[in-house]
Amino acid sequence: xxxxxxxxxxxxxxxxxxxxxxxxxxxxxxxxxxxxxxxxxxxxxxxxxxxxxxxxxxxxxxxxxxxxxxxxxxxxxxxxxxxxxxxxxxxxxxxxxxxxxxxxxxxxxxxxxxx
Amino acid sequence: xxxxxxxxxxxxxxxxxxxxxxxxxxxxxxxxxxxxxxxxxxxxxxxxxxxxxxxxxxxxxxxxxxxxxxxxxxxxxxxxxxxxxxxxxxxxxxxxxxxxxxxxxxxxxxxx
Numbered sequence: 001x002x003x004x005x006x007x008x009x010x011x012x013x014x015x016x017x018x019x020x021x022x023x024x025x026x027x028x029x030x031x032x033x034x035x036x037x038x039x040x041x042x043x044x045x046x047x048x049x050x051x052x053x054x055x056x057x058x059x060x061x062x063x064x065x066x067x068x069x070x071x072x073x074x075x076x077x078x079x080x081x082x083x084x085x086x087x088x089x090x091x092x093x094x095x096x097x098x099x100x101x102x103x104x105x106x107x108x109x110x111x112x113x114x115x
Numbered sequence: 116x117x118x119x120x121x122x123x124x125x126x127x128x129x130x131x132x133x134x135x136x137x138x139x140x141x142x143x144x145x146x147x148x149x150x151x152x153x154x155x156x157x158x159x160x161x162x163x164x165x166x167x168x169x170x171x172x173x174x175x176x177x178x179x180x181x182x183x184x185x186x187x188x189x190x191x192x193x194x195x196x197x198x199x200x201x202x203x204x205x206x207x208x209x210x211x212x213x214x215x216x217x218x219x220x221x222x223x224x225x226x227x
Binding site for chain 1: 119121149151156157158159160161164204206213214215216217218219220
């Protein structure tokens with residue numbers, strides 16, 4: 001496909017479980033972003049990769065959140081010991097700008113519900 | 116601290132009329148502004164952008180206006196069509212910074 005894809009689309013986790021969310025960016029896109037969108041809010045920045053380098057993780061809400069992009073393409077966002085406040089839609093975006101300052105292309109998101 | 120604010124959570128407009136969506140920001144370092152459109156169960160889709168060196172950018176039925184002194188931008192959709200019914204997000208970032216700051220969104224409903 002031509003767009004950003006994410007899997008799974010929906011995830012239900014019991015509190016305390018670990019989850020892994022996958023993002024396949026547009027082929028060749030250098031920059032990759034993760035955002036968290038709570039209900040009724042706009043997306044909030046979590047972390048940014050340029051190729052395989054994680055240049056900014058300032059938005060990650062706690063050390064339970066971890067992201068990687070080992071080969072500079074697919075990225076995984078991992079949340080350990082999930083809590084109810086982690087329930088949100090997690091969006092991945094990519095852009096072919098190395099500076100990442102132009103329009104970002106978003107995937108459909110993964111809706112995480114922690115029960 | 117919400118740096119981008121969309122104070123109208125919803126807007127209802129009749130088909131064929133103009134939709135005007137507003138956005139205010141507080142960070143004077145922002146110099147690139149974008150509007151995204153989002154349908155249910157889909158990710159946001161880029162719609163139109165404007166650089167701070169301009170005060171207007173037009174693309175078909177969509178026009179974005181920027182008033183830097185007022186730290187305000189607006190999106191005009193003319194004429195509104197049923198397919199325009201969606202959530203619209205305003206976003207911004209400073210120069211040389213990749214982080215987008217988003218507003219909370221405005222839900223537009225176009226009535227037939």
